[in-house]
Amino acid sequence: MIAILGTGKMGEALLSGLLRAGTSPDGVIATARRAERAEALRERYGVRVLSNPEAVKNAGTLVLAVKPQDMAALLTEIAPYVPADALVISAAAGITTSFVEDRLEGEVPVVRVMSNTPVLVDEAMSVISAGSHAGEEHLRRTEEMLRPVGKVLRIPESQQDAATALSGSGPAYFFYLVEAMVDAGILLGMPRAAALDMVTQSIVGAAIMLRDSGEHPVILREAVTSPGGTTIAAIAELERHSVRAAFLAAIEAARDRGRQLASG
Ligand SMILES: NC(=O)C1=CN([C@@H]2O[C@H](COP(=O)(O)OP(=O)(O)OC[C@H]3O[C@@H](n4cnc5c(N)ncnc54)[C@H](OP(=O)(O)O)[C@@H]3O)[C@@H](O)[C@H]2O)C=CC1
Numbered sequence: 001m002i003a004i005l006g007t008g009k010m011g012e013a014l015l016s017g018l019l020r021a022g023t024s025p026d027g028v029i030a031t032a033r034r035a036e037r038a039e040a041l042r043e044r045y046g047v048r049v050l051s052n053p054e055a056v057k058n059a060g061t062l063v064l065a066v067k068p069q070d071m072a073a074l075l076t077e078i079a080p081y082v083p084a085d086a087l088v089i090s091a092a093a094g095i096t097t098s099f100v101e102d103r104l105e106g107e108v109p110v111v112r113v114m115s116n117t118p119v120l121v122d123e124a125m126s127v128i129s130a131g132s133h134a135g136e137e138h139l140r141r142t143e144e145m146l147r148p149v150g151k152v153l154r155i156p157e158s159q160q161d162a163a164t165a166l167s168g169s170g171p172a173y174f175f176y177l178v179e180a181m182v183d184a185g186i187l188l189g190m191p192r193a194a195a196l197d198m199v200t201q202s203i204v205g206a207a208i209m210l211r212d213s214g215e216h217p218v219i220l221r222e223a224v225t226s227p228g229g230t231t232i233a234a235i236a237e238l239e240r241h242s243v244r245a246a247f248l249a250a251i252e253a254a255r256d257r258g259r260q261l262a263s264g
């Protein structure tokens with residue numbers, strides 16, 4: 001039995017992914033803070049929505065999907081009820097496995113996960129790291145849960161904040177880029193819907209080429225960039241505005257913010 005504690009955006013995305021992958025609604029318990037949220041989850045997915053202690057007592061795998069700022073309170077609430085042989089999977093940005101271990105009784109295996117919202121379309125990037133009481137079996141169980149909803153990589157926990165900044169937050173950067181490019185289309189007089197179609201299909205096509213061709217992104221970009229042509233005129237402007245430097249600084253800021261999250 002899997003319990004998802006704190007079924008908000010990520011928790012619901014994981015819940016829907018588990019059900020799409022064939023887990024029966026009887027095999028998942030959700031928890032929520034608000035009664036109307038609990039009712040919506042029951043109606044939408046047919047799963048049981050229980051209190052945190054009831055969910056924890058009944059489950060072998062606990063997925064903690066509350067905001068980092070709510071994690072300490074959740075752990076205090078569930079600590080007396082966590083079964084000794086349960087696997088605890090923490091999905092929160094910035095929360096270390098030792099933060100979770102220190103607030104639970106005994107030597108509970110904890111796996112830290114950073115996934116991203118493309119879980120909703122089975123194209124998540126999830127990175128996982130074992131805590132000090134988790135071993136191969138716990139990593140494998142976590143992989144089995146996450147693989148149906150996308151790609152899973154094992155990384156050292158020391159890289160988790162960097163991964164959060166790159167792939168956890170990553171989809172937001174691409175949506176931001178799409179917004180900016182659609183605005184450029186509007187500036188050039190395109191209808192908004194047509195501009196959105198053009199940009200969306202370009203980003204989908206580029207992403208699939210990148211994933212499936214095995215080519216380095218520089219080679220793929222060079223293939224688009226004709227001497228004296230349009231693309232290099234655009235790239236010259238991107239360089240003039242230090243867009244690459246902005247990405248380096250932005251992702252570093254996201255990594256640094258991740259490091260602060262456990263302290264509120
Ligand atoms: N959104 C994203 O792209 C990603 C998020 N994450 C991580 O996932 C976690 C959740 O993020 P996200 O889904 O965006 O946030 P949400 O706020 O959408 O989800 C958290 C949910 O937990 C509920 N909650 C809080 N405390 C409790 C509690 N004690 N018992 C039961 N439910 C509780 C909240 O209730 P209420 O609705 O009342 O606030 C909310 O519904 C975070 O730790 C974040 O770092 C990781 C990767 C990507």
Ligand SMILES: O=C(O)[C@@H]1CCC=N1
Nearest residue numbers: 093164165168169170
């Ligand atoms: O913005 C955040 O803090 C969360 C973590 C990764 C993506 N969203």
